[in-house]
Amino acid sequence: MFNRRSLLAGATALGGTSLLPSLAHAKGIVTAATYPGSWEDAYRSVVAPALKKAYDVDLELQPLFAVDQIAKVRAARGAPPFDAFVLDPGPRITGIEGGLFEKFDGRKISNAPNLPAGMIDEWGICVGAQVVGIGYNPKKLPKPTGWKDLLSDPWVSRLGITGFQTTFGTVSLIEIAKAFGGSETNVEPALVELKKVLPKIAAVGNPAAMPGLLQQGQCDITYTNIQTVAILKSRGVDIEFVKPASGAVAFFTTMHIAKGAAEADNAYKYFDTVVSKAVGDALVQPPHNFIPVNKQVVLPPSLPMTNLDEMSTYIQHDWSKINPLRAGWIEKFNKEMAK
Amino acid sequence: MNKLAEWQLTLPLALAFAAIFLAPLLMLVGVSFFSDDKITQPGFAQWVKFYGDPFSYKVIADTMLLGVKTVCATILVGYPLALVYLDAPPRLQKVLIFVIVMPLLLSVVVRTFAWIVVLGREGVVNQLLLSLGIISEPLRLLQTELGLVISLTQIEMPLMLLPLISVMSRLDPNLRDASAALGASRWRTLFTVIVPLSMPGLVAGCLLVFASSTTAFISQTVIGGVRLIYLPLLIWQQSLVVFNWPFAAVVSIALLISVLTVVSALSWLGRRSGGYVHG
Numbered sequence: 001m002f003n004r005r006s007l008l009a010g011a012t013a014l015g016g017t018s019l020l021p022s023l024a025h026a027k028g029i030v031t032a033a034t035y036p037g038s039w040e041d042a043y044r045s046v047v048a049p050a051l052k053k054a055y056d057v058d059l060e061l062q063p064l065f066a067v068d069q070i071a072k073v074r075a076a077r078g079a080p081p082f083d084a085f086v087l088d089p090g091p092r093i094t095g096i097e098g099g100l101f102e103k104f105d106g107r108k109i110s111n112a113p114n115l116p117a118g119m120i121d122e123w124g125i126c127v128g129a130q131v132v133g134i135g136y137n138p139k140k141l142p143k144p145t146g147w148k149d150l151l152s153d154p155w156v157s158r159l160g161i162t163g164f165q166t167t168f169g170t171v172s173l174i175e176i177a178k179a180f181g182g183s184e185t186n187v188e189p190a191l192v193e194l195k196k197v198l199p200k201i202a203a204v205g206n207p208a209a210m211p212g213l214l215q216q217g218q219c220d221i222t223y224t225n226i227q228t229v230a231i232l233k234s235r236g237v238d239i240e241f242v243k244p245a246s247g248a249v250a251f252f253t254t255m256h257i258a259k260g261a262a263e264a265d266n267a268y269k270y271f272d273t274v275v276s277k278a279v280g281d282a283l284v285q286p287p288h289n290f291i292p293v294n295k296q297v298v299l300p301p302s303l304p305m306t307n308l309d310e311m312s313t314y315i316q317h318d319w320s321k322i323n324p325l326r327a328g329w330i331e332k333f334n335k336e337m338a339k
Numbered sequence: 340m341n342k343l344a345e346w347q348l349t350l351p352l353a354l355a356f357a358a359i360f361l362a363p364l365l366m367l368v369g370v371s372f373f374s375d376d377k378i379t380q381p382g383f384a385q386w387v388k389f390y391g392d393p394f395s396y397k398v399i400a401d402t403m404l405l406g407v408k409t410v411c412a413t414i415l416v417g418y419p420l421a422l423v424y425l426d427a428p429p430r431l432q433k434v435l436i437f438v439i440v441m442p443l444l445l446s447v448v449v450r451t452f453a454w455i456v457v458l459g460r461e462g463v464v465n466q467l468l469l470s471l472g473i474i475s476e477p478l479r480l481l482q483t484e485l486g487l488v489i490s491l492t493q494i495e496m497p498l499m500l501l502p503l504i505s506v507m508s509r510l511d512p513n514l515r516d517a518s519a520a521l522g523a524s525r526w527r528t529l530f531t532v533i534v535p536l537s538m539p540g541l542v543a544g545c546l547l548v549f550a551s552s553t554t555a556f557i558s559q560t561v562i563g564g565v566r567l568i569y570l571p572l573l574i575w576q577q578s579l580v581v582f583n584w585p586f587a588a589v590v591s592i593a594l595l596i597s598v599l600t601v602v603s604a605l606s607w608l609g610r611r612s613g614g615y616v617h618g
Contacts, residue, residue, distance in 0.1 A: 067579050067580045067582075068579055070582065071578060071579045071582065074582070094582065162565070163565055164580075165576065165580045202460075203481070203482055203564060204482065204564050204565050204566045205482070205561075205564050205565060206560040206561055206564070206565055208561070209455070209560070209561045209564075212452060212455050212561075213455065213459075213481075216455055216456060216459035216460070216461060216462060217459060217460050217461035218455070218459045218460045218461075218481055218482075326580075326581065327581040327583060330576055330580060330581060334394075334565075334568055334573075334576075335394055337565065337566050338394075338397070338566060338567075338568045339484075339566045339567055
């Protein structure tokens with residue numbers, strides 16, 4: 001049986017083990033959210049070793065979509081489960097409005113002189129750009145030319161779509177709407193056209209399931225970002241990325257310090273590592289195909305742009321207009337697409 | 340040990356239960372009575388919005404129907420398997436119990452993604468049917484309710500079989516022999532002796548499978564896709580994408596009440612069947 005002495009001994013032992021994380025702490029750790037899939041793979045294999053080498057800081061990654069990061073930090077109310085966010089433009093605005101970020105001190109980024117102007121602001125740092133277009137299987141389908149092709153034969157019967165839950169899904173549906181007379185704030189034409197061809201569409205899926213559906217041949221064409229295409233290609237999936245004739249969509253990805261972060265200083269070291277030339281050089285290579293912000297990194301021809309100045313030639317969206325409409329769009333998408 | 344001490348022993352669990360279940364549940368109910376997503380204005384707007392929309396009733400009905408279909412499918416497949424287990428020699432029983440429990444040892448995410456490989460357009464089922472010449476075009480199994488029910492049947496099967504086997508293993512074999520000696524056919528023995536006596540296990544299995552399948556968010560969204568809309572998907576969208584927590588709270592309460600209603604009905608059925616068996 002337990003007696004008081006054995007219970008005390010047990011409690012002491014438990015107390016001792018609780019010190020272990022503190023010991024690890026002393027060496028330096030930062031907990032950062034990252035997107036599941038291609039981002040997580042790249043950050044685990046490239047950024048974590050670079051951060052350890054440069055600053056002796058351990059990187060603990062939490063794979064979470066942007067919206068999940070916002071929800072978790074909002075729910076945590078000042079005790080965030082991670083120190084650093086990685087966000088797309090829409091959730092970034094939600095985070096700023098919700099007071100979820102610490103003010104950002106750009107002076108702590110030693111690589112700042114190597115970044116184009118405007119990459120650091122009072123809320124965070126831009127760490128890269130994402131390009132969204134069309135991914136398709138060239139062995140099964142002819143090359144599509146634009147967004148309109150997605151909703152016509154032969155592509156539509158092999159098409160996989162997602163809703164407005166993600167940034168790439170939202171911007172793609174906006175571009176489809178534009179192709180049918182809509183605008184950045186009017187996605188109705190896209191929903192009308194999608195409804196017309198709904199029985200033909202191969203998959204209406206959860207964003208997280210789309211790579212699996214492409215891999216299994218459930219669908220052979222979808223709107224997606226270039227990183228997802230690169231990762232699938234590296235796994236032997238027949239897939240190519242196409243820039244639509246009306247232009248591919250590009251948006252910046254930013255990092256921020258969570259309000260109340262326990263390891264804010266290490267978060268700055270993490271950001272500095274992410275935008276360093278060495279990490280940028282590694283991340284531009286296949287299978288990662290990231291578009292870095294560091295001007296010293298030479299972008300290979302496999303990427304859709306040769307330098308970040310080309311961002312202005314890509315389609316960009318005003319998320320301060322999109323965010324207030326998104327809830328209504330999601331509701332509408334549910335009702336229009338429901339079986 | 341006196342009664343006071345026994346009562347004190349339950350305190351840690353009671354406090355933990357209050358802290359990690361009751362308190363969040365009360366907070367959930369409280370949040371639902373705010374009209375805005377910033378949770379600043381008290382009101383019933385979210386309740387009116389949810390229950391004033393016919394689409395909500397369709398989603399509730401579809402969710403409950405999914406649970407009922409999964410329960411029926413697990414009974415159809417699971418009950419014969421439980422009978423096989425009952426008649427199997429001890430060595431085979433060990434193998435069977437391992438096979439039954441095995442799915443529980445795998446993450447539900449792995450099991451769910453495995454079903455994409457099985458049910459996909461180029462998946463195992465379609466390849467087999469195509470190679471046998473039974474079909475000329477791949478069937479659409481993924482992102483259909485049929486595919487979802489098939490996968491949930493496998494995923495939830497241990498929850499049906501374990502209570503069923505537990506109850507059936509305690510059945511007195513002499514009862515079956517007596518039934519046969521009195522001239523009853525195997526089918527009559529099954530329906531008049533075995534099924535009534537196994538009702539408590541069957542009801543417990545139905546209860547677990549129903550509660551689990553109606554809330555199986557990962558399977559519902561990954562295998563069913565987003566055209567099959569069930570309450571867990573609505574909760575996820577409203578809480579994690581739209582950040583309208585009051586509305587998400589209303590939908591969560593709708594799910595809770597719907598599932599509890601069916602579970603209570605099943606429990607009542609279980610109690611009645613227990614009375615029938617023993618009384």
